[in-house]
Amino acid sequence: MSPFPQYRPRRLRINSTLRRMVRETKLSASDFVYPLFVCHGEGVKREIPSMPGNFHWSIDLLAKEAAEIAALGIPGVVLFGLPASKDPVGQENFASQGVIQQAIRAVKEDVPDLLVITDICLCEYTSHGHCGLIKGQEWGDPDVLHQSLGLPEGYVLNDETLEILAEVAVSHAEAGADIVAPSGMIDGMVGAMRSALDAAGYAHIAILSYAAKYASSFYGPFRDACQSPPQFGDRRSHQMDPPNAREALREVALDIEEGADIVMVKPALPYLDVIRRVRDTFDYPVAAYSVSGEYAMIKAAAQRGWINERGVAMEALTSIKRAGADVILTYWAKDAARWLREDA
């Protein structure tokens, strides 16, 4: 009698071919969506300091980059815009010649098969850096009104903001976006966008909702990249409180009721448990956004020689898929697609 049971797990780990055959989670380039930051100007390819390997692109250089992304087998990009100027409402967000509207057209014209997903929020476009309208700011008198309503500083008005989000969604659809992705955590944002899209003849355009988006410190490098930090206050009165997981299920349920086609959890690595719970509870495609801070901290440690970037990044991305994500938004999309090719 052997001193331990006959099942020897190591039998299936003995060489790489066997490990490959019994592997439970297999990443592929089809899992990824690559975020792109678009700016005005010409010939601009400017590296984002806190996100090495990621750039601000001007519209004229975008099609070439999009073609490269598509050639790697990555199905889609998510676009973020840096407007020419900001104001309290964020006019460029829904302007037909806005930076994103031009970018959508540039990509769809040259690389029609690459899915263009657009992030929809106000924070990159507003002078105050908030994700919606701030009481009083439209009239240049910030404090008086919201104080009189007893609202905290920087409180984002909910229903007034919905109208703008709906208008932005329609303007992105008009420009040719395949999927719109509301990211502001404003109550009712999915429903408002769904009705507006349907009314404008865009019932076929899907909504990827940032359904469970946490008020996370991991967004720091992104806010540098978009010059979009809130000028006062913070985002904790609309983004979710990090300790809450059950609440994420309520958020996701609401967004599905309102018409979301894909639901997203964000960030990814510190919220793998939430991804898993959403996956197990809902029968919808689940996306996860591996955010700027997740990328930056691994990148920085790798640059110091403290960890191996490729190994850690692939392990992190695999963990996000293993947790239940069908789609992963990641700044490693291009690198990871290349690494997967090398391994094949």
Ligand code: PBG
């Ligand atoms: C909002 C938005 C943010 C991110 C994606 N969409 C910033 C925020 O909520 O402050 C963060 C993405 C990242 O950190 O990679 N437009």
